[in-house]
Amino acid sequence: MSQQSSARPYMNPYLAGTVLGLVLFLAFFITGSGLGASGGLNRLLVYVQNLINPEHVDQVAYLLKMAGGNANPLDSWIVFLTVGTVFGGLISGLMGRRVKFETNKGPQISNGTRWFMAFIGGALMGYGARLARGCTSGQGLSGGAGLSVGSWAFMFAVFAGAYALAYFFRKFWN
Amino acid sequence: MATFPLPLADLLGHWSSYVVYALIGIAFGMTLESAGFGNSKLLAAQFYFKDMRVFKVMFTAIIVAMTLIFLSSALGILDYNLIWVPPTYLWPGIVGGLVMGVGFIIGGFCPGTSLVGLATGKLDAIMFVFGVLFGIYLFGESVSAYAVFFDSSYMGRFTLPELFNASYGTVVFIIVVAALALFVVSEKVEAKVNNRPQQKLPAWSKPAAGALIVLAIVALVIGQPSNEDRWQAIAGESQAKLDQREVQIAPAELLKYMNDSKIKIMPLDVREERYFNQFHLRGALNVPLRSVQEKAEELQFELANTVFVTMSNDEVGATEAWKILKAESLPNIYVLEGGINAWLETYAADSFAEQDRISGRQPDQLAYKFKAATGSRHPAAEPNPNFLDLKFEPKVILELKRAPVSGGCG
DSSP states (O other), X not given: OOOOTTOXXXXXXXXXXXXXXXXXXXXXXXXXXXXXXXXXXXXXXXXXXXXXXXXXXXXSHHHHHHHSTTOOTTOSHHHHHHHHHHHHHHHHHHHTTOOOOBOOOOTTSOHHHHHHHHHHHHHHHHHHHHHTTSOIIIIIIIIHHTTBHHHHHHHHHHHHHHHHHHGGGHHHHO | OOOBSOOXXXXXXXXXXXXXXXXXXXXXXXXXXXXXXXXXXHHXXXXXXXXXXXXXXXXXXXXXXXXXXXXHHHTTSBOGGGSOOOOEXXXXXHHHHHXXXXXXXXXXXXXXXXXXXHHTTBHHHHHHHHHHHHHHHHHHHHGGGGHHHHTOSEEESOBHHHHHTOOHHHHHXXXXXXXXXXXXXXXXXXXXXXXXXXXXXXXXXXXXXHHHHHHHHHHHHHOOOOHHHHHHHHHXXXXXXXXXXXXXXXXXXXXXXXXXXXXXXXXXXXXXXXHHXXXXXXXXXXXXXXXXXXXXHHHTTSOTTEEEEEEOSSSHHHHHHHHHHHHTTOSSEEEETTHHHHHHXXXXXXXXXXXXXXXXXXXXXXXXXXSSOOTTOXXXXXXXXXXXXXXOOOOOOOOXXXXXXXXXXX
């Protein structure tokens, strides 16, 4: 693993899971809404789209809901949660001395290949997350804890999709 | 009634309430980063059984949060009806999940984890975030081409206990035990794949697992509150409103709002179908009293400016329905004063009212005879307010909706 020697080790997964569970519970307990990520990115994107081409936004039903007319796509709790997530990651990274410009990849591929893969994988993730009406955080974690049938079916599908193709991509990671 | 979740926008104001979400986001990001989720290699290792961190963190979080949610709901502190449970769209969810799984193994992140990867300078995470934005952009542009599929297999707020016809406590308990068992298995798998002895678990892990099981059992034993329990919790305040007639609105007030484009009136006609067929208000939904509780879930999804008005022949059935819906935390519900009979008395033509009045009727019976099933085609189903003098004591006060209309990835 390409980490600085001074980087502190990651938290024990069960401890991290317990803390994450408490954060998730508190999010539900206080706000009723749970956690999420892709929705915030979606609204940030629509905000930019609306600056560039507001007529287009007003013509596409899916975008209209967020930024049609004088609706402000940033006027949503999820945007603030998403911005907070980035800051939280930075704070924790600084505390653990893990902030470093680097590319994590398997030893057999170049940085360029890894970046290309990351972009393609990200595009699939972004597309799939909107189709499924939520990502691993919003559907999986939050919906899973709330016992939604759709969220559990979704979670199995994510793991199934990744495990099904893991063999073909082994060279990229190992 | 359960105090939590809090009506944040009411308490702090619209924009200031977002501070709370930002703080939750910070805690979320810190946890994801500490768990190692900023590192794509560590995330991908899950799918080669080398490091099952993703599974362990995710399912520990799910069972901890789930147990606490249903425990606090059982204790009456948290209102589960006001908790966002993603509505099920089964097939779009599954297909989207599969696409995401493929994206996960190719890209090495999911949207949440890529944000903390980006925050800690991981270049692959930055590329991934650009990819996510591109994917979302493509989705926005293409979804209208298959909107039918995107909105298909909708099942509403549908939960595992409803699917398996078991109690919430039972399902929570089974999931907790199953997840703990899978943790034991994943420790063995990791040791085998990496060809090393099993890692020693921290000393607190067994007591913590035991404590979680105990909490799940407590939630199971207490059980989730029934509609009757929920009513008892609010009966003091709510019965007073009924007794002081604060929630019984005059026919004229209902008629006014039926013609107000800023308010969506949803008349809930709780009579049996035979009455409903004889006469009902235009746009009324027939929800016989026995199915009112079942319907409550669906009604939570109505727009925030919806005002529900329950109605029966007089007020008996409508008041029962009001109690049931109030206990289920539905906002903005009122009772039609005097029921359908009072409505007809006010708005049916005088000739009709005199000829067809039934004398010596029983309580909650229709006071008028209809020669045919007129439904909402009867002139009194939607009187024209412009020709009427609408005088009433206003009672409707629009309260902010507390059940989240979006959640998770909103």
